[in-house]
Amino acid sequence: MDGQLQGLIDAVDLARDERSIRNAIKKFAVSSGFDRYAYIHVHGDDAVVFSDYPAEWLSLYFAKHYTTIDPVVTTAKRTMRMFAWSAEERELRRSSRDIKQFYSEAIxxxxxxxxxxxxRxxxxRTAMITLASDRQRVxxxxxxxxxxxxxxxxxxxxLSLASGSSFKTGNVTLSTQEATSLSWSSHGKSMNVIADLLGIRPRTVQFYLDNARDKLGASNLQQAVRIAMEKKLI
Incomplete structure (x- = not known):
């Protein structure tokens, strides 16, 4: 097997939880010369996504139901083969207005x-992984x-075993511990105070907050709180 791919499988095999698996995929993407990654499992309009794409883009993607028109997703479902794509291909000139807008927003x-x-x-259903770049072509x-x-x-x-994922049209599910820790954080409670309130260690609170942040695609805790409140998760 290709050394890079074998290294990815080994890293995923050693991963203890969903966050570790995501970190392994991220390292693989960067070592392969890409900037970001997205794993998506789709069936009709429903999708489960694990990605380090910007949270704002993911929110927009699902709010506009882009899973139904995303050319990368539709090509993957149609061909079932590895392929490269670009938002600046000449063929896009003949694309619909919606697809042109989709690519413009992605850029x-x-x-x-x-x-x-x-x-398959x-x-x-279709599962796929995308390694993305800000270069014009790869x-x-x-x-x-x-x-x-x-x-x-x-x-x-x-990922399916680690996350217990189910189809929720782009929604995010937080565990009780993750939601509770994030909720207390939204009220200005420190990690030590949250730990005392829940009867757990501060590093366990950190673990729950990190998981919540990763699931929400947030870059920091404040952004995670905002996204969780917008999605009515806390």
Whole structure:
């Protein structure tokens, strides 16, 4: 197996939880020359997403139901093969207004090109991983397509087991501990105070807050609180 892909599988295998799996994918994306990653599991209009894309872009993506028109998703579902894509391809000149707007907004968030690997999962669903870049164009890495698909299949299983994910049309589910810790934080409570209130250690509170921040795609705790409140999670 390709050394990079084998390294990814090894890192995911050693990961203890969802956050560690996401970190392993992020490191793989960066070491492969990309800026960001997105894992998405789609079935119709429903989707489960794990990504380090900007939170504002993810919120916009689901608010506008872009899973139904995203050319990367539709191409993945149609071809079931690894492919490179760019928001600045000449063919876009003949695209619909909605797709042109989609790509224009993606570019605003630094998502200009990338490589995607899809696989078919149960009940006709599609899982895919995208490595994205702000460059105008990228080339497909010299990975064996079958090995890349196997790596994605492994990530898919590990993420599904670690997160207990279900289809919620872009919604985020926080555990009781994550939501409670985030709620106390929104009221200005420090980590030590939250730990005393919940009868747990401060580092456990940190763990719950970090998980909540990652799930919400936030870059800091304040942003996580804002997103959680907007989504009525706290």
């Amino acid at each position: 605003d968030f630094g998502i200009r090109s990338g490589v995607s690997v899809p696989i 999962t149960s009940y006709g 080339e497909v890495p010299p990975w064996d397509p079958m090995q890349a698909a196997l790596a994605l299949a492994y990530i898919h299983v590990r």
